[in-house]
Amino acid sequence: MGNSLAGNKFQELIFWLTRPLSVIIILANLFIILGIVFNRKLHGAINWFFLSLLFADLLAGAALPTVPQLAFENELGYHYCFFIYVAPNFLFLSFLGNLLVVHYAKYVCIIHPLHYHNSWVYRWAAFYILLAWTAPLIFACLPLIWNQWQPHLNCSFSLVFPMPYLYLETYGILIPSILAMAFMCIQVLCIARKQLKNIARLLHSVNRGQAPSALEQQLELRNAKGIAGVSLIFLVCWVPYIACLNISLLAIDYYYVNPHTLTIVTCLGNGSAAAVPIFLSLSNHQYIQFWRDMVCGGCCKGQKYWQKQAMPNAKMPHGNLCILEPNGIQGYPPNEDFKPSPAADESLELAIKFNTQI
Numbered sequence: 170m171g172n173s174l175a176g177n178k179f180q181e182l183i184f185w186l187t188r189p190l191s192v193i194i195i196l197a198n199l200f201i202i203l204g205i206v207f208n209r210k211l212h213g214a215i216n217w218f219f220l221s222l223l224f225a226d227l228l229a230g231a232a233l234p235t236v237p238q239l240a241f242e243n244e245l246g247y248h249y250c251f252f253i254y255v256a257p258n259f260l261f262l263s264f265l266g267n268l269l270v271v272h273y274a275k276y277v278c279i280i281h282p283l284h285y286h287n288s289w290v291y292r293w294a295a296f297y298i299l300l301a302w303t304a305p306l307i308f309a310c311l312p313l314i315w316n317q318w319q320p321h322l323n324c325s326f327s328l329v330f331p332m333p334y335l336y337l338e339t340y341g342i343l344i345p346s347i348l349a350m351a352f353m354c355i356q357v358l359c360i361a362r363k364q365l366k367n368i369a370r371l372l373h374s375v376n377r378g379q380a381p382s383a384l385e386q387q388l389e390l391r392n393a394k395g396i397a398g399v400s401l402i403f404l405v406c407w408v409p410y411i412a413c414l415n416i417s418l419l420a421i422d423y424y425y426v427n428p429h430t431l432t433i434v435t436c437l438g439n440g441s442a443a444a445v446p447i448f449l450s451l452s453n454h455q456y457i458q459f460w461r462d463m464v465c466g467g468c469c470k471g472q473k474y475w476q477k478q479a480m481p482n483a484k485m486p487h488g489n490l491c492i493l494e495p496n497g498i499q500g501y502p503p504n505e506d507f508k509p510s511p512a513a514d515e516s517l518e519l520a521i522k523f524n525t526q527i
Contacts, residue, residue: 362392
């Protein structure tokens with residue numbers, strides 16, 4: 170009687186932790202996917218990568234409620250046993266693979282902006298998307314090769330996934346991929362900071378003895394927001410996920426961990442990782458522009474018209490898919506006393522490009 174009551178409470182805990190989080194992730198991804206699909210300005214290579222990532226994140230969010238239940242043994246057949254364990258693992262691996270491809274595409278775009286159209290990641294976008302799905306599928310199916318299935322044993326996590334496979338997945342794929350994405354983000358921030366210093370030097374040479382211009386202050390503010398955003402995503406999303414991976418391995422191989430504690434850690438870790446694409450999407454106004462136009466209607470269109478009339482014409486690069494915000498910097502007050510040279514204009518464009526990518 171006591172075991173049955175404890176089991177019901179545990180199932181209730183799993184339900185209240187995973188189902189609301191799963192619903193939020195699914196609805197948020199659907200919201201952003203529709204915003205990209207119905208916005209023709211976003212039909213480019215990088216945005217196709219991001220669209221594939223959102224689909225992978227949606228599927229990972231749908232599989233989230235099944236993850237805590239995998240810690241229990243069940244009497245299942247051979248095929249169904251491997252399916253319920255391999256399928257969630259494949260979905261989370263494909264999510265991480267698509268996220269790595271998105272970071273790599275943006276990294277190449279910013280490191281080599283003039284040669285991006287000739288790079289493989291742009292010319293072979295479909296191949297990279299296919300690779301982000303097939304490579305995780307192949308790796309997730311490896312336990313089917315070296316499994317030691319015995320009919321009299323119950324279906325369990327340790328029966329499907331051997332410990333060498335778990336160590337290889339955790340310390341050979343998952344954590345190195347996260348560190349690689351962190352390295353690429355740091356490189357992008359360093360390049361953006363370098364370009365901001367260059368444009369600030371040009372502004373100071375033109376406006377000697379004057380206070381920093383509004384444009385310079387806005388660029389500094391955007392750079393600070395980029396640094397804060399990357400730091401926040403790593404601390405809030407990736408640190409709990411890395412902790413979840415290590416605690417899960419310790420619980421399987423070395424120590425006994427309370428099932429309630431393991432369930433909470435697993436839900437928070439996987440849920441925080443699945444929230445990364447949502448944070449990245451909401452930081453880009455173009456991904457939700459379709460819904461803003463739907464809600465605002467003519468009111469927002471009239472406001473944009475008067476803003477365009479008030480702002481001077483700016484020379485912006487055309488046809489560069491690296492720029493996720495085609496309108497450039499919006500809302501910057503014009504500086505009537507500033508007349509940049511061609512070199513200053515080019516550096517300004519690069520600074521805008523790097524900052525809109527952060």
